[in-house]
Amino acid sequence: MRKVISFVVVACAAGFAQSPRNIMGWGDEVAPADAVSRGMGEAGAAIRSDKSWDPRLEARSAYNTLAAFEVQIAPQLVWVDDDATSNSLSGSRLPRLSLSVPMGRFGHLGIGYWQRFQRTFEWAPENDSSIALRAEGGAFEGVLGYSVVVPGVRNLALGVTYHRFLGTDRVFQEEKRQFPDEYYPVVIRDSVSNRYWGGQASVSAYWTKGDIDAGFWVDLPGEVELTTERGATSQVFPEPEPRTVDAPQSMGVSGAWRFAPKQTAVALLSRTEWDPDALSSTDGKNPRWDVGAGWQYAMGGDRFDDYFKRMTFRAGLSGSVGGPQSLLSESATLGAGMPLGSMGTLDLSLQIGQNEVDDGGPKLKDSFVRLYVAITGASLWGRSQRSRR
Amino acid sequence: MNLRSSALIASTLLAGCVFTDDANQTGGDFLQEHGAAVRSADSGVFDLPVVSVEAVPLEGVPSMHGTGPILLGSMGSDSTRLVVGFDLQDTTRRNAILLRGKDSLKYLRLLAYEATQGLTVRARFFHLGTARDINALPALFAGLDSTDLAKDGADAVLIPAKADSEYVLPALATGESTYLGMPGAVVERLASALKDKTGWFVAILDTRTSGSDAKARFAGVTLVDRDTASTSAVDTAATLSLGVYEDYSGWRSIGLRPKGASSRVVGLWPSGGSRLRIGFDPEYLRSQMRTTFGVNRDTVGGFDHTFNILQARAKAQFASVKAEGTDPHGFVIASTVIIDSGLDKQNAPKQPNEKNYELPVNISPKTIIECGLDTVPSIFFSWAPGGFLVEVKLDKVTSSLPTQYSLATGSYSTQTVTKFFLPLNARLEFRVAAFVRVRIWADRNWAYAKWWTIGRLPVSDAQYRDEDSTRREAMFWNGQLTTEQEVRTPLTQLLNHWRTVEWEIAPRTSADPSDRFIAVPEDTTTVFETVRLKARTLAGGSN
Numbered sequence: 056m057r058k059v060i061s062f063v064v065v066a067c068a069a070g071f072a073q074s075p076r077n078i079m080g081w082g083d084e085v086a087p088a089d090a091v092s093r094g095m096g097e098a099g100a101a102i103r104s105d106k107s108w109d110p111r112l113e114a115r116s117a118y119n120t121l122a123a124f125e126v127q128i129a130p131q132l133v134w135v136d137d138d139a140t141s142n143s144l145s146g147s148r149l150p151r152l153s154l155s156v157p158m159g160r161f162g163h164l165g166i167g168y169w170q171r172f173q174r175t176f177e178w179a180p181e182n183d184s185s186i187a188l189r190a191e192g193g194a195f196e197g198v199l200g201y202s203v204v205v206p207g208v209r210n211l212a213l214g215v216t217y218h219r220f221l222g223t224d225r226v227f228q229e230e231k232r233q234f235p236d237e238y239y240p241v242v243i244r245d246s247v248s249n250r251y252w253g254g255q256a257s258v259s260a261y262w263t264k265g266d267i268d269a270g271f272w273v274d275l276p277g278e279v280e281l282t283t284e285r286g287a288t289s290q291v292f293p294e295p296e297p298r299t300v301d302a303p304q305s306m307g308v309s310g311a312w313r314f315a316p317k318q319t320a321v322a323l324l325s326r327t328e329w330d331p332d333a334l335s336s337t338d339g340k341n342p343r344w345d346v347g348a349g350w351q352y353a354m355g356g357d358r359f360d361d362y363f364k365r366m367t368f369r370a371g372l373s374g375s376v377g378g379p380q381s382l383l384s385e386s387a388t389l390g391a392g393m394p395l396g397s398m399g400t401l402d403l404s405l406q407i408g409q410n411e412v413d414d415g416g417p418k419l420k421d422s423f424v425r426l427y428v429a430i431t432g433a434s435l436w437g438r439s440q441r442s443r444r
Numbered sequence: 445m446n447l448r449s450s451a452l453i454a455s456t457l458l459a460g461c462v463f464t465d466d467a468n469q470t471g472g473d474f475l476q477e478h479g480a481a482v483r484s485a486d487s488g489v490f491d492l493p494v495v496s497v498e499a500v501p502l503e504g505v506p507s508m509h510g511t512g513p514i515l516l517g518s519m520g521s522d523s524t525r526l527v528v529g530f531d532l533q534d535t536t537r538r539n540a541i542l543l544r545g546k547d548s549l550k551y552l553r554l555l556a557y558e559a560t561q562g563l564t565v566r567a568r569f570f571h572l573g574t575a576r577d578i579n580a581l582p583a584l585f586a587g588l589d590s591t592d593l594a595k596d597g598a599d600a601v602l603i604p605a606k607a608d609s610e611y612v613l614p615a616l617a618t619g620e621s622t623y624l625g626m627p628g629a630v631v632e633r634l635a636s637a638l639k640d641k642t643g644w645f646v647a648i649l650d651t652r653t654s655g656s657d658a659k660a661r662f663a664g665v666t667l668v669d670r671d672t673a674s675t676s677a678v679d680t681a682a683t684l685s686l687g688v689y690e691d692y693s694g695w696r697s698i699g700l701r702p703k704g705a706s707s708r709v710v711g712l713w714p715s716g717g718s719r720l721r722i723g724f725d726p727e728y729l730r731s732q733m734r735t736t737f738g739v740n741r742d743t744v745g746g747f748d749h750t751f752n753i754l755q756a757r758a759k760a761q762f763a764s765v766k767a768e769g770t771d772p773h774g775f776v777i778a779s780t781v782i783i784d785s786g787l788d789k790q791n792a793p794k795q796p797n798e799k800n801y802e803l804p805v806n807i808s809p810k811t812i813i814e815c816g817l818d819t820v821p822s823i824f825f826s827w828a829p830g831g832f833l834v835e836v837k838l839d840k841v842t843s844s845l846p847t848q849y850s851l852a853t854g855s856y857s858t859q860t861v862t863k864f865f866l867p868l869n870a871r872l873e874f875r876v877a878a879f880v881r882v883r884i885w886a887d888r889n890w891a892y893a894k895w896w897t898i899g900r901l902p903v904s905d906a907q908y909r910d911e912d913s914t915r916r917e918a919m920f921w922n923g924q925l926t927t928e929q930e931v932r933t934p935l936t937q938l939l940n941h942w943r944t945v946e947w948e949i950a951p952r953t954s955a956d957p958s959d960r961f962i963a964v965p966e967d968t969t970t971v972f973e974t975v976r977l978k979a980r981t982l983a984g985g986s987n
Contacts (some may be wrong), residue, residue, distance in 0.1 A: 074468075074471075075468060075471035075475050076472055076474075077468070078473075078475060078478050078479075078480055079478060135468055135470040135471055136470065137470050137471050137472075137473060137474055138473070140469065141470055141475075142468050142469055142470040144468055151680050164680060176468065178468050178469070178471065178472070178475060178480075178482065179468070179469055180469065180472055180482060181469045181472075186482060188475065188480055188482055189450055192642035201555045201811065226480060228481065229483070230485075230754070230980070232754050232755070234487060234755060234980075238908045238909065239906060239908065241754050241755060241932070243754060243980075245752065245982050280534075285744060285749070287749070287982055288752065288932075288936075289752065289753070289932075290749055290936055290937070290940055290982065291746055291747065291937055292744065292745070292749070293744065293745035294748060296745075327665075335479065367610065412474065412787055414555060416473075416474065416477040416478075417471075417473035417474045417476075417477050418474070418609055419470075419471050419474040
């Protein structure tokens, strides 16, 4: 565990330089996929696991047997293109932290942090060093979930999850101008800040039998209090007044099929709808559709086999289209799961893809290479050494 | 090294890596389209939509009578009047030995402070014989004419000396004196009054050299019996020194504009000065800017945040500029944002000896607390020929209120009392706190106090070219009729349409209280012709 903490500290020290696309909506939305699912086109929400937890499909975790702490960190390299120029950026994100606690016949408890939206980016004009635009922060979620296998129906589990939206994002602009006939430069600062506070519940169901697993989740209506505060040099603004908007509401289905002893195919389809009042611009397509499909090959070795034979390999494709505003995203993933100790895993998922803004305005495309590094520490909590053996 | 260790190290290294973290430079059009203004400043020249121009007294210019060199002279069509008063009851001011039994004083002696030019002056003499007559003394010190006092029914208390004489004052070297021989009627009246030790004797000197820039500064003025040819400031002959009125020496140099001339000037006189307060129509300026820059309105909560003004230079053309000396004179542009205002009024005293009328300035309790005052400021009016004697009482304020009509100030424990003579229908403006300005005026029926709470300290935009020098374009000197003032700071708030924003253009005050300056705008209804702006839209315009 000490190694895990050291890793997280090092990872968090990484820089954050993201695409200007993050100015749209509530920022760049990060999928909550777990370590295993990342390598399968982020479509493996329904794959049966003994320690994974997905904040959307809490019901799946009712079958978990291991207590697990999962950390994800994602260094990335992004190429940003518009009609005229291109640039490369690097940075990293910390998509999620989670703790999954199975409680035997009492069900399962999941708790997690999900950096759902990220506003972070920096921008400066090519030929004018006097202006700088910077954004930081974003709305994240604290998630608490509970699930239980339905008594008497051992193939069916139900789950409920509470999502607490919170966080702040800010966009800063600073312009410094030096006029030739003045000694003192003029510095103008503008800022736009959003504070998020709200809650939403979701319910999920998971069915598993034989080689087939399937899950379904739906977000119940929720509200988010959104407070936008603006400031600028020499400007006077009214006191910010919070406005209540509907939380983005999604529903989705996911399935997994073990079509061979070591191989599994997964798929996911989800739909997310936005309250037009929650967005500054209602341009674009609403709702957004996300789709993904993936494959996993588990070597299936036990602790006495070579390390390679204990690894798992994954691949997948994913895409989305729609709001907020008009985004078209495609990506492909390759992943590998490596055992850490007797029960932990290190999952690496390489994601290559692109996002395009297609709203009729100036073009912006960012192509990215992202490496999700997920470390999952797992243990059999509440069971004696003898029973573990 | 096994595969597991390699994977751990590799992932740690990758997680911490930073490849090129310069700020991104791609996507400017995209950001602009999504409400993040990333364009450099745009510029344009606009008409200034002026809705009001008024001349108000220059604030904070110390103008207590009896301080600094005594001035007499003219500058262009403007002039400086000298009023000197002698307290005939005050035996400490006279040369007692020589005056005993010999009560004739025939000359007004003027002792040069510096080498002076020759002047032709008109002299008038008054004897204010009774306590009732002495009530007219503040009016004369304020520059009112006896005819003005007569209109106010005060002629009964004035006793003219029935003499109106013209004199030619010769050019003098420093320390030299010249002697004005007073007419016989005046000498006789003065002798009689000296014998009785009653009242005040007042001489009013005006220049006859309109159109010239001559002036003379005197170190002292005394009444003397004869020409002693002394170069000393203290005569050995029969002498009467200037009286003491409200703790100050009894003289006053007052700046006067010719009758019929516009009062809408930027002026600096020994007795005070004038500034121009200009109000604008923000909507007109806003619409001009939107059209020029081609941007849409951006409003949040009823405020307009379309533009942020980086630089604004307002151009004014003046018809004439007269300034003391050859050094350029600077201007200041003070800007005021009005938060709140109110008007209070009270019956005015209509006759002498009527009790003081108190007029409280009813600013809100919140403002009182914010200003550090204990109670609302109180203004007391009492009748005087030609106007009113006014006292302004402020709690918890230690500084006095110097204005062109100030007579004296005094402090009583935590209270400051400033005395004014307020001419009939004249407006007097002062600040009772940094953020509260008050204007008082009165006719014979009503006394008024209008107050404004101010949201921004009226500090001028810096007109610096570099650290130590003022922008040449922002200065004035004789013959330089165009000025461009830097006024960006309040202009954005003007466009915000938050509150009324006013500009006040005033001359930089001089360390020399006898410096004079007068600038007459070419168009006194607008003063400023255009404003040249560099502006850009606000970041997050549509966010």
